[in-house]
Structures are given as structure tokens and as C-alpha cells.
Amino acid sequence: MISRLGLRFVALGYLALLLVFPVAMVFARAFQDGVVAAWQAVTTPEALHALWLTILVAAIAVTANTVFGIICAIVLVRHRFRGRNLLDAVLDLPLAISPVVVGLSLLILYSLTSPVGAWLAQYGVRIVFSTPGIVLATIFVSLPFVVREVMPVLREIGTEQEQAASTLGASPFQIFRMITLPAIRQGVAYGVVLTTARAIGEFGAVSVVSGKISGVTETMTVFVADRFQNFDLVGCYAASVVLAVIAIGTLLLTNLFEPREDR
Amino acid sequence: MSASANTGAAPAGKAGAAPVNGALTRGVTVIYLSLIVLIPLAAVVWTSFGEGIGGFLRSLSNPQAIAALRLTFEVSLVVVFINIVTGTLIAWVLVRDSFRGKGLVNSLIDLPFALPTVVAGLTLLSLYGPKSPLGLNIAYTKAAVVMALLFVTLPFVVRAVQPVLAEMDLEMEEAAHSLGASPFTTFLRIIFPNLLPAVLSGAALSFARSVGEFGSIVLISGNLPYKTEVASVFIYNQIQTDNIAGAAAVSVLLLALSLLILIGLNALNRWGRRHDQ
Amino acid sequence: MSIAVCNVSKRFNDFVALDDVSVEAPTGSLTALLGPSGSGKSTLLRAIAGLDDPDSGQIIISGEDKTGMPPQRRGVGFVFQHYAAFKHMTVFDNVAFGLKIRKHPKDVIRKNVNELLELVQLDGFAGRYPTQLSGGQRQRMALARALAVEPQVLLLDEPFGALDAQVRQELRAWLRRLHDDLNVTTILVTHDQEEAMEVSDRIVLMNHGRIEQVGGPQDLYEDPASKFVMEFIGPVNRLGDTYVRPHDIEIQLSANGSTSEATVENLIYLGFEVRVELALKDGRKLWAQVTREDARQLDLEGGKQVHVRMVHSRVFDRANEESPAEDSL
Numbered sequence: 001m002i003s004r005l006g007l008r009f010v011a012l013g014y015l016a017l018l019l020v021f022p023v024a025m026v027f028a029r030a031f032q033d034g035v036v037a038a039w040q041a042v043t044t045p046e047a048l049h050a051l052w053l054t055i056l057v058a059a060i061a062v063t064a065n066t067v068f069g070i071i072c073a074i075v076l077v078r079h080r081f082r083g084r085n086l087l088d089a090v091l092d093l094p095l096a097i098s099p100v101v102v103g104l105s106l107l108i109l110y111s112l113t114s115p116v117g118a119w120l121a122q123y124g125v126r127i128v129f130s131t132p133g134i135v136l137a138t139i140f141v142s143l144p145f146v147v148r149e150v151m152p153v154l155r156e157i158g159t160e161q162e163q164a165a166s167t168l169g170a171s172p173f174q175i176f177r178m179i180t181l182p183a184i185r186q187g188v189a190y191g192v193v194l195t196t197a198r199a200i201g202e203f204g205a206v207s208v209v210s211g212k213i214s215g216v217t218e219t220m221t222v223f224v225a226d227r228f229q230n231f232d233l234v235g236c237y238a239a240s241v242v243l244a245v246i247a248i249g250t251l252l253l254t255n256l257f258e259p260r261e262d263r
Numbered sequence: 264m265s266a267s268a269n270t271g272a273a274p275a276g277k278a279g280a281a282p283v284n285g286a287l288t289r290g291v292t293v294i295y296l297s298l299i300v301l302i303p304l305a306a307v308v309w310t311s312f313g314e315g316i317g318g319f320l321r322s323l324s325n326p327q328a329i330a331a332l333r334l335t336f337e338v339s340l341v342v343v344f345i346n347i348v349t350g351t352l353i354a355w356v357l358v359r360d361s362f363r364g365k366g367l368v369n370s371l372i373d374l375p376f377a378l379p380t381v382v383a384g385l386t387l388l389s390l391y392g393p394k395s396p397l398g399l400n401i402a403y404t405k406a407a408v409v410m411a412l413l414f415v416t417l418p419f420v421v422r423a424v425q426p427v428l429a430e431m432d433l434e435m436e437e438a439a440h441s442l443g444a445s446p447f448t449t450f451l452r453i454i455f456p457n458l459l460p461a462v463l464s465g466a467a468l469s470f471a472r473s474v475g476e477f478g479s480i481v482l483i484s485g486n487l488p489y490k491t492e493v494a495s496v497f498i499y500n501q502i503q504t505d506n507i508a509g510a511a512a513v514s515v516l517l518l519a520l521s522l523l524i525l526i527g528l529n530a531l532n533r534w535g536r537r538h539d540q
Numbered sequence: 541m542s543i544a545v546c547n548v549s550k551r552f553n554d555f556v557a558l559d560d561v562s563v564e565a566p567t568g569s570l571t572a573l574l575g576p577s578g579s580g581k582s583t584l585l586r587a588i589a590g591l592d593d594p595d596s597g598q599i600i601i602s603g604e605d606k607t608g609m610p611p612q613r614r615g616v617g618f619v620f621q622h623y624a625a626f627k628h629m630t631v632f633d634n635v636a637f638g639l640k641i642r643k644h645p646k647d648v649i650r651k652n653v654n655e656l657l658e659l660v661q662l663d664g665f666a667g668r669y670p671t672q673l674s675g676g677q678r679q680r681m682a683l684a685r686a687l688a689v690e691p692q693v694l695l696l697d698e699p700f701g702a703l704d705a706q707v708r709q710e711l712r713a714w715l716r717r718l719h720d721d722l723n724v725t726t727i728l729v730t731h732d733q734e735e736a737m738e739v740s741d742r743i744v745l746m747n748h749g750r751i752e753q754v755g756g757p758q759d760l761y762e763d764p765a766s767k768f769v770m771e772f773i774g775p776v777n778r779l780g781d782t783y784v785r786p787h788d789i790e791i792q793l794s795a796n797g798s799t800s801e802a803t804v805e806n807l808i809y810l811g812f813e814v815r816v817e818l819a820l821k822d823g824r825k826l827w828a829q830v831t832r833e834d835a836r837q838l839d840l841e842g843g844k845q846v847h848v849r850m851v852h853s854r855v856f857d858r859a860n861e862e863s864p865a866e867d868s869l
Contacts, residue, residue: 004360011356012368014349018414019374022386025396029389072292079285089525090296093304096521098475098495101514104502105303108310108511140299160624163591164682166611167618168638168689178637182628194376201379204477204495208502221379221478228385228482237389240382247377251370254377 023244030237041227041235042242046215050223051242053131057219058199061138065195069146070188074180076147077154094143102140103208106133129211134219137205142198146191153187154180190257197250200243304518311511322512330489331497332516338405338493339473342412346469347462349413350420351455357421358428375417380478383414388483403485408493411479416469423465424458431457464531471524475517541567541602541692541725543588548597550583557583558594559749565693565742568723570716572736575746576772581729584746585695588727589616602692617686617724621698623678625670631657631681632666638689656684659718676707683715687724694726700735712739733773737761745769767856777826784853789828791816791838792847799847804840816840818848 030038041047076088094102110117110127120127127133161183165175203221210217214226220243227236312319322328357369375383387410389395392402401407431454439449455462477495484491486500494513501510543565550558558580565571573581586592588599590611598607606614626634633640635656639649657663660680670678679699686694699715700708716739719726730736736743737757745752745760745768752772753765764770770783777784792799805825806817814835816828828848830838838846 007352008356008360008362011349011353015353015368015371018410018417019371022390022414023374023378025389026382026386068292068295071288072295075285075289075292079289081289087292087296089529090300092525093300093521096471096475096525097304098477098498098514098517098521100477100495100498100502101307101475101517102303104498104507104510104514105307107502108507109303109306114306136299140303143299157627160620160622161626163611164618164620164624164685165626165637167589167591167614167616168685169612169641170637171612174641179626185628197377201377201382203379203381204499207477208499221381224379224381224385225482236385240385243379243382244386247374247379247382250377251373254373255370 026237026240026244029233030241033234037234038238038241041232041238044235046218047223047235047239049215050218050220050239053134053218054200054220057131057134057138058196060135061142061199062192062195064139065143066146066188066192068143069191069195070150070181070184072147073150073154073184077151078159091144091147094141099141099202099204100208102137103205106137106140106205106209110136128209129213129217131217133209134206134217137209138199138202141202141205142195145194145198146188149191149194150184150187153184157183186257190254193250193253193257197247200246307511307514307518310508311515313508313511318508319512319515322509323516325509327488327492328497328509328513331492331494332513334405334408334492335474335494338408338412339470341409342416342473343466343470345409345413346416346420347466350417350465350469351424351458351462354421354424354428358425372418372421375415380415380476381482384411384479384481384483387411387414387479392483402483403487403491405491407483407485408480408491411483412473412476415476415479416472419469419472420462420465423461423468427458427461428454460531460534464528467524467528467531471521474520543693543725543727544598544600545584545588546598546600548584548587548594548599550580550587550592550594556749558587561597561746561749561751563744563751563754565725565727567725569742570719570726570728570740571742571744572740573727573729573744573746574731574733574736574772575752576731578748579746580749581731581746582697583749585697585727585729588693589618589695590614591618615692617689617691617694619679619682619686619694619696619699621701623670623675623682623702625678625682627670629669630666631662631668631670631673634670634681635685635688637685642689652688653684656688659687660684674707675703676711679703679711683718687722692725694724696726696728698729698731701730708735715739737773743773745772747772764854767854770854770856775829779824779826781855781857782850782853783856784826784850786815786827786829788850788852789818789826790849790851791818791828791830791834791840792849793838795847796849799849802846802848804842804844804846806842807835807840814840818846820848 042051072087072091076084107128108114110120110133112118112121112126112128117127125132127136161179162175165179166172170178201221202219203225206219207222207225210219210222212218212222212226214223218226220239224236224239224243227233227239311322314321353372357365357372378386387407388402390397391399391407391410393400401410435453435457436449439453440446444452475495476493477499480486480493481496481499484493484496486492486496488497492500494517498510498513498517501507501513545561545563548558548561549556561580561584563584573584575581583592587594588601590599590606590609590613593608598605600606601614601616611618626637629637632653635653636649639652644652654663654666657666660683662677662680662684665673665677665681670681673681683696683699696715700711703711712735715728728736728740741756742754743757743760744754747768753760753769755763757773760769760773764773767778767783770776771778775786777786777789795801801821802818804816805819808815808817809832812832814830814832816830816835817825818828819825830840840846
């Protein structure tokens with residue numbers, strides 16, 4: 001009935017129209033006034049600051065979520081305790097919540113008029129409309145990736161290697177460093193890549209919590225939106241190209257680190 | 264006969280992998296999650312009931328809120344159904360067909376996961392918005408919203424169906440053919456029922472993502488209240504106009520919806536696995 | 541280097557894995573913990589190693605009470621059924637692991653590891669990874685790794701269970717020779733009675749978390765303390781409360797005082813031996829084991845009427861106590 005070629009054509013056509021052509025178009029638009037103009041647009045002080053801020057925030061978020069991710073994976077896989085299922089479920093929340101709700105939650109909790117915000121302000125710590133808020137929001141939305149990638153790996157390797165190491169005299173910390181960590185290497189790497197991509201791409205939560213103060217609290221994604229709203233289309237598309245290139249780089253890395261399933 | 268050997272899921276006596284006391288690591292985990300996720304969310308719920316249940320319901324009965332929610336549900340459902348068809352189709356082609364560049368196409372599917380949502384919206388705007396080389400302009404229409412959602416939810420059904428399809432026993436289909444079933448009938452009666460849990464799982468994830476999506480929609484849809492303003496944009500606008508309680512109320516609704524979907528997915532996954540045994 | 545287990549009990553929720561078990565393994569011996577699944581043998585081994593803690597009782601190794609001590613400090617070497625190889629390390633690094641932990645100098649480590657690899661016939665494999673080795677090779681590596689730290693005691697948990705029959709046979713003999721050379725006090729857990737008989741000096745037969753009998757292989761075979769022991773070790777015919785080994789049934793052509801009549805039902809030729817399936821006059825079935833010479837001399841064939849006599853038998857009544865045996869059936 002429906003031929004194989006027909007199916008292939010429809011599938012590829014859909015992908016081309018939805019994904020490929022639009023992305024290609026962005027590249028075209030970015031360079032429509034020439035490469036120099038595009039370069040200049042992404043090397044303005046605001047643009048560079050946005051890039052720097054994005055990298056800084058992503059680095060902090062990825063580090064925090066990786067350490068947490070490894071610990072949490074161990075807790076979920078190796079420990080048995082009441083509330084384990086609840087913990088497991090809470091981990092999925094960041095993936096299911098709208099980013100603006102994430103931003104709103106931080107705005108409410110840490111605004112200067114809230115008890116927590118006011119208390120922190122006493123020590124000169126400012127969360128909303130400032131970098132710490134952006135960091136918290138980014139940690140929130142990119143939280144589960146390392147955990148979720150490490151858990152199946154931990155389950156698969158089992159505890160026997162660790163038990164063997166203990167009979168050979170290794171302390172619990174030595175076991176963790178020399179046996180557990182190397183074994184989960186790939187899962188961690190893959191999780192880190194996913195976390196990084198998510199952290200760099202965050203927009204909604206950051207928009208809400210950062211105040212979008214140009215040159216101060218703008219990340220790359222917010223910068224893109226800002227350029228768009230100021231009708232600076234070259235700037236907007238050029239910055240988009242930077243983000244798209246990072247995204248494609250991420251895709252390549254995930255292909256490298258994808259946990260191979262041995263059947 | 265030891266209960267703890269070989270599973271890795273139970274504590275292995277004293278030789279466990281935690282570098283420090285188990286209770287300490289559990290505590291750290293709980294504290295981190297509370298600080299980052301749970302307490303902020305609790306703050307939203309608290310604020311939404313700031314003026315009691317009455318205030319909560321009042322915020323929700325704001326006609327603009329209702330319009331935003333209704334639009335959100337509509338487009339999300341439309342997107343889900345389109346994704347079920349296209350997602351299954353793409354998964355089918357990726358698993359059963361072979362052609363040069365298939366690996367590349369397979370990697371492409373993950374692009375919506377890797378690309379920032381705001382950039383996704385812009386890519387669609389550049390091709391299908393004003394100044395489109397195709398002469399099309401769907402900016403500021405519902406179609407734009409649907410298209411943006413299709414972009415960001417593309418991978419869900421595909422990635423859910425692919426492994427199931429790949430593992431499916433070809434022999435089942437061969438048996439059906441030998442008994443006289445046409446390819447279409449075989450698909451409908453043999454293949455699709457086996458794919459159903461995976462398809463539903465992907466659909467649920469797609470729906471959950473759609474109702475909360477913000478970045479790809481906010482630039483492309485024009486955010487016209489009652490026309491193209493989705494729930495997330497409504498919340499954003501309420502925040503901008505300092506109606507925090509109103510924003511919180513709609514947020515709580517979306518939160519509840521997300522929770523429902525998560526629970527449903529969990530049950531679905533368990534049902535799907537029972538099928539396997 | 542001896543091991544003493546004193547009144548050790550352990551349960552997992554409702555399941556009693558070990559019930560007040562006491563046993564000793566003398567220095568330099570190779571003791572087999574034998575028993576069916578669920579008998580508690582692995583649990584006992586892991587308790588000795590410190591991988592699981594007993595609920596009560598003591599574990600004394602080389603005269604020191606090591607109850608409650610973590611495995612790191614017990615001076616035991618442990619070999620797992622599925623090797624527990626460190627997959628991300630080479631064979632060399634696997635074997636060297638314990639020595640590295642103890643911060644021995646590099647050249648000492650290299651010397652020791654190479655000697656051990658030679659001992660287990662894996663010299664030349666030092667640079668390979670465990671996934672590149674066969675099952676038998678991996679287990680030899682695991683053994684070398686455990687021996688590297690010169691443990692006082694060597695504990696092996698069904699070490700050959702995951703291997704092919706042929707490899708199992710080879711490694712059994714090899715382990716026996718190794719033990720004769722090294723004389724490390726060794727405890728081996730197995731469910732295979734043939735393996736226990738072949739390899740060990742002493743067998744500790746366990747069932748339902750308790751010890752049924754301790755003794756040398758021949759002792760358990762010839763002088764079983766209970767019907768469980770008799771049935772577990774070696775083939776047995778059961779007639780009511782009387783238990784008789786197939787090779788203790790003598791087949792004669794004519795009656796003679798203590799014989800009973802029987803009909804040959806089936807003959808199964810197993811190379812050197814012949815298994816003769818018989819039916820007594822009252823219908824009870826049993827089988828005898830004779831050499832093929834005897835079978836030929838007696839001219840055995842299906843349907844033939846013969847007379848049988850028990851050369852040796854045991855009676856275990858309901859309470860599992862022994863009563864004087866009778867010759868006739």
C-alpha cells in the first residue's frame with residue numbers, strides 16, 4: 001500500500017521542513033549582511049558579557065549537579081530506605097515544570113520583600129535580578145540529567161567489584177575513587193553533556209528571575225531575545241548561530257558518549 | 264544464599280559504595296533537592312493561596328487566564344496527535360529503512376533537545392515568518408504556536424518508540440503475513456498494539472512539555488491575549504505587571520497537571536512492562 | 541591461620557539463613573561448604589569474610605576475634621562466582637590492586653604480580669583486560685588477585701559455577717594442586733558434591749542453615765549421619781526407611797538365604813558400568829550398579845528373574861535416627 005520510499009519521503013520531508021530548513025535559514029540570516037557584520041554583532045560588550053555569564057552559570061550548574069547527581073544515584077541504587085520512591089519521583093519534577101514557573105518560584109522565595117530575601121539582604125546577598133538567581137534557576141532545570149544517566153550504569157555493574165575491593169583492603173573512599181567512579185565514567189560524561197546543553201539553553205526561568213538587565217544579568221538566550229525585540233536582527237541571528245553551533249557540538253559529543261547497550 | 268549479592272540494589276553489608284555514612288549522603292541529597300526544587304515550589308503554592316481559596320479561584324477565573332489555559336490545552340492536544348503519527352512514522356523509517364545518511368538523520372532527532380528554545384522559535388520565524396523567502400507568514404497565529412511545539416516535542420515519541428520497534432520480533436509480522444494479513448492490517452493489529460505503551464509514554468512526555476513551553480513560543484506567537492497567548496506567557500505577563508498571586512495561581516494549576524502526567528507516566532511504564540512478561 | 545565459627549546465626553527478614561552454626565577449619569586445610577541452594581553456605585562464607593554481619597555469634601580467624609570487623613581488616617582473600625574483575629583495569633592492575641592499596645614499592649609489586657601471574661599460568665596476559673579473557677582465565681586472575689595480599693585465609697564462593705563443565709574439571713584439579721603447593725587455609729563453597737569430594741580434605745555439609753555432618757569425603761560417603769547426608773552424597777536407593785547404595789546391591793542367579801526375588805526391567809550401559817533397573821516381587825523399584833564384566837557373566841537382560849541381596853545398608857527412621865540395618869529387603 002504505502003511504499004517504503006513513500007514513508008521515507010514523508011518522514012524526511014517533515015524533518016526537513018520542521019528542523020533542517022529553519023536552522024539553515026538562521027545561518028543564512030545571520031550572515032545576510034556579511035560575515036563581518038555578524039562577527040561585530042556578537043562581539044559587542046553586551047554580547048561578550050552574555051557569553052561569559054552563560055559559561056559561568058553553566059559551569060557552576062554542571063559542577064553542582066554532577067556532584068549531586070553521583071551522590072544521588074548511589075543513594076537511589078545502593079540504599080534501601082523509606083521514601084525512596086518519592087525521591088525518585090521528585091527527581092523528574094524539573095523536567096515536567098514550565099520554566100516560567102521555575103523562575104516565578106525563585107522570584108517569590110528570594111524577592112527582597114520575602115522573609116528569606118530580606119534575611120539574605122542583611123548579609124549583602126542578592127538572589128533575584130542577580131547572578132545567584134540565574135545560577136539557582138539553571139541548577140533547577142538541569143538537575144536530573146546526571147542522576148538519570150548514572151543510575152542504570154550503577155545498577156548494571158553491581159556491587160561485587162566493590163566487595164572484592166573491600167576484601168583486598170581498600171577503604172570505602174578508595175573503593176569509591178578507584179572502582180566506582182571509573183565504572184560510571186561514561187554515564188557521568190553523557191549526563192554532563194546533557195546538563196550543559198540544558199543549562200546553556202535555559203531561557204524562561206532566567207528571563208523571570210534575572211530582570212534581564214542588559215550587560216549585567218543577560219545570558220546568551222536572553223540576549224538573543226533582547227536583540228530581537230530591539231529589531232537588531234543581525235545581532236539576534238548571529239547570537240543564535242553561536243548557540244546553534246554549541247548545540248550541534250553537543251549533539252556530536254552525545255554521540256561519542258552515548259552509553260552503548262550490550263545485549 | 265545471600266540476598267545482597269549480585270543485585271546492587273540492596274546494601275551490600277559494609278562494603279557499600281558510599282564514601283561516607285549512608286545517612287549523611289541521603290541527608291545531603293534531600294537537602295539539595297529541598298533547597299533547589301521543593302522549597303521554591305512550595306513558595307509558589309503558598310503564594311497562590313495568599314488570599315485563601317477564594318483568591319485562588321478568583322485568579323483562575325480571570326477570563327484571560329481561562330483563555331490562555333484553554334488555548335494551551337488545545338494546541339498541546341493537537342500537537343500530541345500530530346506527534347503520535349509523525350513520531351511513529353519517523354521511528355519506523357529510522358528502524359526499518361536503510362539509506363545513506365540515516366545515522367545523521369538519527370542524530371538530528373535530538374537537535375530540539377540540544378537547541379535553546381528561543382533559538383528554535385527564531386529558526387521557525389526566519390523561514391515561516393515575515394520576510395520569509397517562502398512568502399509564508401504564520402507569525403502571530405495559532406499555527407505558529409503549534410509549529411513551535413512540534414519542533415520542541417519532536418524527539419519524545421520518536422525516541423520512545425525506536426527501541427521498542429527495534430526489539431520487536433520480526434517473526435510476529437512474518438507469521439501474520441503468512442496467514443494472509445496485508446501490511447496495513449499487520450501494522451494495525453500486530454505492530455501498533457505492541458508499540459502502544461511506548462507511543463503513549465512519548466505522547467505524555469510531549470504533552471507535559473507542550474503545556475509548559477515558553478521560549479520557542481514567546482517570540483513567534485506575538486502573545487496576543489485571547490488569541491495566541493499560552494499559559495506560560497500569561498504567567499510571564501502577570502509577573503511583569505506585578506500580579507504575582509495571579510501568576511502563582513495559574514502556575515499551581517500547571518504544576519498539578521505536571522504531577523498528574525508524571526504519575527500517569529509512572530503507571531503507564533509499569534503497565535507496559537507487565538505486558539513484556 | 542585457622543578459622544573458627546562459633547554459634548553464628550543470621551536471618552533475612554523471615555528467612556533463617558544460618559541457625560546457630562559452629563564449625564572449624566584447621567590451618568592449611570581445604571574445607572568444602574557443601575549443600576543445596578538456600579542451605580546457608582554462601583551466607584556463612586560471606587560472614588567469615590565480613591561482607592555480611594551475622595546477627596549473633598563469633599568469627600575467629602587465626603585466634604583473633606574478628607566479629608564485626610570490616611572485610612578490609614580481616615586478612616581474607618575472596619573469590620566470587622562471577623569473578624568480580626575490575627573491568628576498567630588490566631590483568632596486571634587487577635592483581636596488583638591489593639598491593640597498591642598497601643603502598644608497596646612499584647618494583648616489589650611488579651615482581652610479586654609477575655610471579656603470581658606465572659603461578660596461575662597467565663603470564664603474557666598482564667596487559668590484557670578482563671573482557672578479553674575466557675571465564676576460566678578470569679577466575680585464575682581473580683585467584684591471583686586474592687593471593688597477592690597473602691591472606692591468612694582464602695574463601696571461594698562457588699568459583700567454578702559459571703564455567704563450562706570441561707573448564708570446571710580442569711580448574712578443580714588445578715586448585716587442588718595449587719592448594720597443595722601453597723597450603724593456605726581455604727574454604728570453598730559448592731553445591732556440587734562431586735566437586736567437594738574431589739577437591740577438599742574436609743566437607744561441611746549444610747542444609748536449611750544447619751550443619752548436617754562434618755568429615756572427610758569418604759566418611760560422609762560411607763558413614764552418613766542422616767538420610768539427608770546419604771542422599772546428598774552419592775547415589776542411593778530408598779526402600780521405606782532403608783537406604784542402600786546401588787553398588788551395594790549384589791545380583792545373583794540363584795536364591796541364597798538372604799536374597800529376594802527381582803525382575804530385571806531395564807539395562808542402561810554407561811561405558812564401564814551398567815545400571816540395572818530392577819523390580820522386586822512386591823513391585824518396589826530399585827537400581828543396582830554393576831561392572832560390565834559382571835553384567836556379562838550374569839547374562840543380564842530385560843525380563844530376567846534374578847536374586848538380589850544388600851551387601852550394606854543403612855536405616856534412618858522417621859526421626860532420622862539410625863537403627864540396626866538388616867541384610868534383606
